[in-house]
Amino acid sequence: MSEMPLKDLMAYMAGAAKAGAEALRLAGPEVRTKAIWEAAKAIRARKAEILAANQADQAAAATKGITKAMIERLVLNDDRVEAMAKGLEEVAALPDPVGRELARWSRPNGLDIARVSTPIGVIAIIYESRPNVTADAAALCIRSANGAILRSGSEALHSALAIFAAIEDGLVAAGLPKTAIQLVPVSDRDAVGLILGGLDGAVNLIIPRGGKSLVARVQADARAPVLSHLEGLNHTYVHTDADPDKAVALTLNAKMRRVSVCGATETLLIDKSVAADLLPKIAQALVDKGCTLKGDEAARAIFAMEAATEEDWRTEYLDTVLSVRVVDDIHQAMDHIKTYGTEHTECIITENAEAAELFLNSVDSAIVLWNASTQFADGGEFGLGAEIGIATGRMHARGPVGAEQLTTFKYQVRGTGQTRP
Amino acid sequence: MSEMPLKDLMAYMAGAAKAGAEALRLAGPEVRTKAIWEAAKAIRARKAEILAANQADQAAAATKGITKAMIERLVLNDDRVEAMAKGLEEVAALPDPVGRELARWSRPNGLDIARVSTPIGVIAIIYESRPNVTADAAALCIRSANGAILRSGSEALHSALAIFAAIEDGLVAAGLPKTAIQLVPVSDRDAVGLILGGLDGAVNLIIPRGGKSLVARVQADARAPVLSHLEGLNHTYVHTDADPDKAVALTLNAKMRRVSVCGATETLLIDKSVAADLLPKIAQALVDKGCTLKGDEAARAIFAMEAATEEDWRTEYLDTVLSVRVVDDIHQAMDHIKTYGTEHTECIITENAEAAELFLNSVDSAIVLWNASTQFADGGEFGLGAEIGIATGRMHARGPVGAEQLTTFKYQVRGTGQTRP
Structure with missing residues (x-):
């Protein structure tokens, strides 16, 4: 698959993520919990692979003269892998944010109106060199029944792929299509541009997680809504x-x-x-x-x-x-x-x-x-489990973005034959 | 003021709207209610002026060979003016959507966290030839404590200005700065471009209310979040x-x-x-x-x-x-x-x-x-009072957009000296 032309690959991923997102949405909360739980187990089972992949990323980074701060963000060890697994377990334990009745009222004509939380759809998450974002973002999207297209920084791609294999294990163990959550498997930088283009409408939300220049680029070029994390002065x-x-x-x-x-x-x-x-x-x-x-x-x-x-x-x-x-x-x-x-x-x-x-x-x-x-x-610290960032915009979500903030809502209206005068 | 260069005029309006929005936010719900209530009274008091202004718009439209459907949207009469006043009264009677405690919980370390609804800030509303949008949009923004920059279609500008005078009456009667809600007083089409540019960050949200081509232009060019109303197939x-x-x-x-x-x-x-x-x-x-x-x-x-x-x-x-x-x-x-x-x-x-x-x-x-x-x-029909449209996006609001949907939230955290380990 990774030998397809990039444009075809991304179009394929988008279609598959959309279909996978629907399966995730229609599956019950228990299925989503199981997928995250099994992914946590798989992270532990695949620890050696993950650490080896991370060594490869570190070796490549060393030859590129990458900053100490970036290396510090990139490095995994036993503790950090265990922390990722624990993070997944915390998200698995969160209440499922989908299908909650947010409000319900009746109208004088007898219509019963309920506002019910639903997933957003397909979320693209573009990040940099922290390998744990792969696990956190995947877990939050599974918990909130959103499909995801994850784009790791190329300097952490080996680590991300190894961690992502554990996410796929979790989806498969729960009987979910593994295309619900996908990781761009190539480091081609054009992938970011294609994602920002919205992949023919398949992407419902883009979340950049990284430094100012990444966020600025996403805000300038995105053809889909963006949830950004900017400065905290x-x-x-x-x-x-x-x-x-x-x-x-x-x-x-x-x-x-x-x-x-x-x-x-x-x-x-x-x-x-x-x-x-x-x-x-x-x-x-x-x-x-x-x-x-x-x-x-x-x-x-x-x-x-x-x-x-x-x-x-x-x-x-x-x-x-x-x-x-x-x-x-x-x-x-x-x-x-x-x-x-x-x-x-x-x-x-x-x-x-x-x-x-x-x-x-x-x-x-x-x-x-x-x-x-x-x-x-x-x-x-707010008790949301993992977070995908602190939103600094004012629309949709503000402050820490956890699973609940990755939902939207719809109205279910129950009638008995009412027509509008 | 309308003889300033457009760019200066719009920059002035943006700054004034931001300051006005803050006054509206810090005023109590009763003050906002009074402003809307007084605006309704002023609509009735100014009926003759409003109808005369509408006649001028109709006369200008006739010379331009505007479509019958557009004329039908543009025309005001006694009933429609009364309906506008009643619409304002309905919005005045709505519960104030600002300052509601949306959620509250405590953390094991004793931190008390409350999620509280707040206004969005300054909302720019770009619409076409329906004069009543001026009244509806102003009322919803006052109710939700948002500043507003209203941009009426040029074919309805006389009507919009006459209606807007009643909105200003309401703000003044309630002791609020009349710059909280503003109407672009000139028909220069470049005003839309300046608004879409975000007016130096002063605009927090743009809402297009009109046909497909308007919405498409706003979505393509806006440098601020957009709440759009698209097709209902x-x-x-x-x-x-x-x-x-x-x-x-x-x-x-x-x-x-x-x-x-x-x-x-x-x-x-x-x-x-x-x-x-x-x-x-x-x-x-x-x-x-x-x-x-x-x-x-x-x-x-x-x-x-x-x-x-x-x-x-x-x-x-x-x-x-x-x-x-x-x-x-x-x-x-x-x-x-x-x-x-x-x-x-x-x-x-x-x-x-x-x-x-x-x-x-x-x-x-x-x-x-x-x-x-x-x-x-x-x-x-949903019981939201007036609406500003039916949002077809998935972020922030979906379905009918009323005053409640024009709010965001913030977190208030009350502690007793907690530091983070």
Whole structure:
């Protein structure tokens, strides 16, 4: 099959995914659970193959002078393979999101109207070098009864193919067509262009999972709806009624737990009434952990740090750098977030419930937290099982995208012969 | 303001709509209700102006040799103005869709997570010659706390401006900025292109409401998400256990009540076991009302009609024409719908609950009905108040789009100092 011309191959895959998606939709929830469960078993059974394939990817990557960060994302080991299997088991244990009655009401003429969740159809997922995305994305699509066309970054293709064999095992063991979930088996970069073209309408949704340039390309060229994950320029705001210990612990965690995740805090806003007292404690804790601070004048008058420029307020560092601004009050903090934020994740630290509710209601971001680290912006932490990303658009889904967010709905209307006057 | 260069005008409108949308979002539900209620009053108070403006549009249209159907859509009279005012009152009476708690749960670490409905932001609505869309779209956007940029077809611009003055009255009477809802005050066609460009990110959603060519242009060029309303190639299927009287009454209503609406049935599928008995009754009733039938061979052997071609199964007539096919059973009926349908609205007529449930669950259309006319595909009939169209995509909203469908959501997370391990 992989020797067909790419265009024919992709057209074949699209048709097969559509048919496979229908079989997945019409199968019961138990069948989908079994497929994911069996895939988890197969991941463990195929561990040696998967690790060998990953070695091949690593060897090829080494010859291409790929960055250390990319290698770190690419590498699999015993623990990471086991984590993939466990991840599948978690998704298998999730409630099936399809066929739920979302709303139901009757009309004066006796019509009974139910809004019922259904799968989206065929989802194309375009990703880069993390091999576990193959397992996570496949599991979420099976759970939500969507067909899938997976496109792994070429630098992880051997690993992806080995993991994908386990997904096929799961589908087959559950009696499902293995074409329901497919992986583009070749590294030809033109495949992405064909997927973005929508494969003759067979693709109902495209999800890019990767860096800015990938997402930008998908948004520019896609002929099907896109669910994207963009920047998280997140803020932690220390209110005048903040508990000092929480302020230190939460800011430290929000910035430094992992600096490369989209939920990391990039700017600290601190009320001027408490800055003189609290900023030195927070700043020292951050500096002790290796964080570089860049502050406005008021912040620098309190604690020695570099000067922040206008550009800093607009920068998602994804690094051990934090910009710091002293604000007059909660309104100035919210204005700053509105001006510079990316509507991803913001936190207020305060013991004042009224201020917290004002912040939770007024700040127009996908996730707003009160006294909790912005690093909780994650599908797993939200209890969704695996996630396919944090959606930063406003349509369809916002925030963590799990199986439930991969559904749409239809209306079932039950009548007794009603005609419309 | 209308003498500014168009690009500057549109940029100004976009910025003002964004600020206005925020005021609308932060205002309480009562304020939004009052604005719509006062707009309804103002529509009645401004009736003479609105009718005069509509006369001017009609006079201009007459000189351009516009089609009768377009004139029919354009014309306002006392009844239609009153209907607009009543429509606004209905939307004012709807429950406010913003700030609803859609889900709430706690995590083992004590985090309390709530999913709460929020407005989308600024919605651009591009429509054609129906003046009432100005009132309906404005009311739905106020109800859902979204800012709006309305773009009326140039042939209805005088009417739209007169109606829009009443919307502004409503906003002002409620103490809201009148820039929350704006109407492009000039007929320059370049305005559509600028809106499709997304106005520097100020537009969160574009809704085209009009014919195929408008929707196609919007889908091709939009740099923001689009909620579209496409073809309704709908099917009514008469099952072997259909009640004969319902089969006649429902088919007649589904086809002939109004042939130009997207919920009209375009193809009749009838089980071969009952075709000899029922098809003559159904066909005669349709022919008596002036409907032309086009059938497959089996249908033509039972009742005299034109021959249907492959093209007929794919045609949304929006006219007094119905294609007719005799099918072997429910499975062949569902296969036909899958092959030729547009996933809009389909109906099964049967007294057999098992067959009905199979159809309701298996057919993958936005609206599936059992023993009720496909002409019920309408937001008003669903009880949503006004509607802005029937969405035929699968993302965000499917089926009738009312105020609730113009919302998105965010997560409010309440903690007590939790950091992520």
